Amino acid sequence: MKLRKKVLTSSISSALLACSGAALAADQAPKEETHVVVVTAQNRTQQAQDVPIALQIVGAEQIDKLASPSLAEMNGYIPGLSVNAEQATQPSMSLRGIGTSDFGIGTDAPVGIYIDGVYGGKTGGAVMNFNDVQRIEVLKGPQGTLFGRNSAAGAISIVTREPGRETELEARLRYGRFHTRNVELLANTALSDSTALRITAVHHGSDGWLKDAASGASLQHGTDNGVRATLRWDAPARAKVLLSVEAEKLDHMARPAIGLVAGVPAVPADPASYLDPRTAPVYNDAIHNGETRNFRGSTLRIEVPLGWATFNATTGYRRFDSRNRQDNDGTNLPTHYVDTENSERNRSWQQEFRLSGNTGMADWVTGVSLYHEKAGQTSQVNTNTDTLDNIFGNVAGFPVFSQLEGAAAMAGIPAGLLGNSWQENLHVEARNKASAIYGDVIWHLAPKLNLTTGVRFTRDDKRFSWYSPLRTAAGLDGSIANLQNLGFFDALVGMGAITPEQLMMAMGAMTQNIEFTSTGATAAPLAKKNKWNDTSPRMVLDYKLNDDMMVYGSIAKGYQSGGFNALQVNASYDPEKVWNYEIGMKNYYRRYKLLVNASLYKYKFSNLQSLALVNNGSAIPSYQVTSSDQGAHGVDFDMRWQPVRDLRLNMSTAYIDQTYKNFTTSDGVKLDGQPVGTPKWTTALGADYWVRDVAGGDLDFTLQHAYTGATRCNADALQGACLTTPRFRVGGATQRTDFRVGYEANSHQWAAALFVNNLFDKRYVTSIGNMTTGLLGTPYAMVNAPRQVGVEVRVNM
Known part of the structure; x- marks a missing residue:
């Protein structure tokens, strides 16, 4: 059986891994052309250094070296890109500070994720396990003239490997602390x-590093399994057909809520007494706790010269169908x-036709894109009358259920008002259509x-309903x-214990919604529809100072359709x-094998849709979509250096100054001119060093480090992005170091x-949940994972 070979030619593969800072085997080590990286960022096969776009390439080798099962675990190593997938079915991501944490189906995402050219959406199907990934291309800035969906802030293009003619059999096993295992x-x-x-298959599982202090049960155990099969047909006339089918099944516990108060909580909660969530006991009692996803997909690609x-x-x-039920109080009281x-049902279909050519005078691409999506989502709140009684007492000073229970007890009547479950639901459905014609000419x-x-011409047609x-x-x-049949309530009024107005209020509290309080969709679904059209241009001027040095300037407009609030x-x-304005340079100093790329940009964003916790008049604050105008300027810098054959160094950094231009929160807090929260600096550093001819093989030492600056705080304290207590801080700078030999x-x-x-076991409080803080005195937190040590074995046949 033949040894495993790369599908790409050795020169392209070597160059790709070199640019991503990844390690290469001895026979693959590039000699000179370490800067030659082939990408398809502009729907053309080009060298990365010839593409006048700020982009970052991540190769398969770097993914392996970070032991990253998904894009979320690479957070910090792609400066300017932030990925939060603490809840895999409700991820959020931003690029250059622009993104959305909204997991509702009523809005789109300004950062587009594409897998082999197919749009991945932003909700339950956006972040999945890596499966035979060849490379990841991260394009920063508007990309509407290049991709099937208009990505206003940027695009993440994940390219998988194609079938080759050589026979390959490979097995890779990774096992680590907390019974973490990854099989490929x-x-x-x-x-x-x-x-x-x-055909490829992946399995990822873990027992987790948190256990419930009362039951001893793991709060993070679960598995994520995926399979993909790709058939390639080299058809007559040099045509190529690729058919891929894939499936994934995720099943694990939902993200744990680490309570920050001890004993019976007091209202208001006092941050000075908060426990340190990195060491505090964890109590989660959510019934049917869990996060699941069943995904199916197929892709047909045809190329005809x-x-x-x-x-x-x-x-x-x-x-895909997903479900996520989680604890929101951090106690077991x-x-x-x-x-x-949150449960979601999503079906989407995409069709794109593209023509591309080169006349010598111009290199052109034009295409038509069609996208249909049908989705349903249910947002649910589960509680009980004991908790509601607590809330009514804290908010209004009148614990309805216990007061009525007491009055009934004095009359010798078993009221049975406490100890009952309470559930509220908001069902929404969306039918979205998008069509576009685009063209791009060099x-x-x-x-x-x-x-x-x-230029890109886009039309969006959306229909939405709430129930x-x-x-x-x-x-x-x-x-x-039963109490009504006994005349209990009438007797209370007749005795003067309560007024008729108080009785009406009490009955309303016991029978009406406390979370989903919007009117108009209680008896039947309320439907709404809208259409939007847009024209988005792009213009870039680039000049080659010599074969290895280029400067460029660009102006591009990004667009994302309007939408609806799913909550x-x-x-x-x-x-x-x-509108994004950018100048940049791409340089390769051949003599020193040094690559230096940089870009300077400025943008102004209108009506950016974001998810925020708001006090909307209901008893429990809710997450709702808000719109704001924002502006920013920043710098992206990337360096790759190979001073000697067996040593490679890399550094990438991003600086951004992002502020609100026009925004007042629903609570009346004016944030004009204040920072949005995006850290000013993010930096990734890496080094690879080889020791050759050791016992018939090579040793490769890799050290990688990621730094993210402190959150820039503003006056909107309800979000919990900035909090300092005697025991911990939220929003401080974070660092992570990874080592591999x-x-x-x-x-x-x-x-x-x-x-x-x-490596250094840095622990941080990543976020605070304040959904129940003002009502029950039960804030909770999430923290990052502790040090992970593991081994990996790979066998090729």
Whole structure:
């Protein structure tokens, strides 16, 4: 059986890994052209140094060296990109400070994720386990003229490996602390002279590093399994057809809520007495706690050379069902019980046709994109009448249920008002259509001067509905009906114990919603629809000072359609628009094998949609979508240096100064001119060093470090982004260091490694949950993972 070989040519593969700061085996080590990296960022095959866009490339080798099962675990190593997937089915991400934490289906995302050209959305199907990834291209700034969906802030293009003609069998096992395991299996074979098949499977599981202090049960155990099969057909006339089918099943506990108060909480909560969540006991009692996702997808890609142009067609279908039910009080007290659940059903279809060619005078791309999505979502709050009684007492000074219970007890009547479950639901459905025509032309004005002009015409058509029925509390309803039949409430009024107005208020408190209080969609769904059109241009001028040095300037508009608030009935939003201005340089100093890229940008964003915790008049604050105008300026810098054959160094850094231009919170806090919260600095450093010819193989030492600056605080304290207590701080600067030493035999048939993530065991409080703080005195926190030590074995046949 032949040894495993790369699908790409060795020169391209070597160059790609070099640029990403990844390690190479001895026979793959680049000699000179370490800066030559082939990408498809502009829907053309180009060298990265010829692309006048601020972009960062992450190769498969760097993903392996970080032991990263998904994009979330690489957070910090791509400066300017922030990924939060503490809840895998409700991820949030931002690029250059622009993003959305909204997990509702009513809005889109300004950062587009594409897998082999197919849009991945922003909710439950956006962040999944890596499966046979060849590279990740992160493009910063508006990319509407280049991708099927208009990505106002930037795009993340994940490219998987194609089947090759060589036979490959590979198994990789990674095992670490907390019974963390990752298994990857690969089989590639030629079926005939013109067809090849590639099948990959991944398994990721962990027992987690947090346990419930009362039950001893793991709060993070679970698995994530995925499989992909790709068939390649080299058709006549040099045409190529790729058909991929994939599936993924995620099943684990929901993110734990670490309570910050001891004993019976007091209202208001006193931050001076908060426990340190990094060492505090954890109590979570959410019923049916868990996070699940079932994903299915298929992609058909066709490429046909026509002589005068190349025709590409991409058809993608995605479907997933997800559920996430989690604790929202951080205690196991029945009188303080609150949990929330988010479930989603999503079906999407994408069709894109593209023509591209090169006339010598111009390099052009034009395309048509169609996108259909049908989605349903249910937001749910679960609590009980004991907790509601606590809330009514804290907020209004009148604990309705216990007061009525006491009055009934004096009359010798078993009221049965306490101890009952209470559930509220908000059901929403969305039907979204998007169509676009786009074109992008690189005009070769002179041998060293290019002008790129592009434009995108977009039409979005969205239909949305809300249905918020009255709360479900069967036990309570039975008790109320029994008391009414006994004439209990009338007797209270007749005795003068309460007034008729007080009785009406008490009955309203017991029978009406306390969270989903919007009117108009209680008896039947309320539907709304809207359409938006947009024209987004792009213009870039680049000049080659010499073969290895380029300067460029660009102006681009980004657009994202309007939408609807999935958590507030009848609420809609205007489209987002951004103008981005940028200048940059791309340099390679061949003599020193030093690559230096930098860009300076400024943008103004209108109607940016973000998720925020707001006091909306209901008993429990809710997460709702808000819109704001924002502006920023910043710098992206990237350096790769190979001073000697066996040493590579890399550094990437991003600086951003981002502020609100026009925004007042729903609580009346004016934030004009204040920072949005995005840290000013993020930096990633890396070093690779090889020791050759050790026991018939090579040793590779890798050290990587990520730094994220402190959150820039503003006056909106409800979000919990900035908090300092005697025991911990939220929003401070964070650092992470990862180390790996690997050995690969000269035959390349096997390799082994030892890795340590978070080498210095840096622990941080990553966020604060204030949903129940003002009502029950129960704030909770999330923290990052402790040091992870593990081993890896890879076998090729």
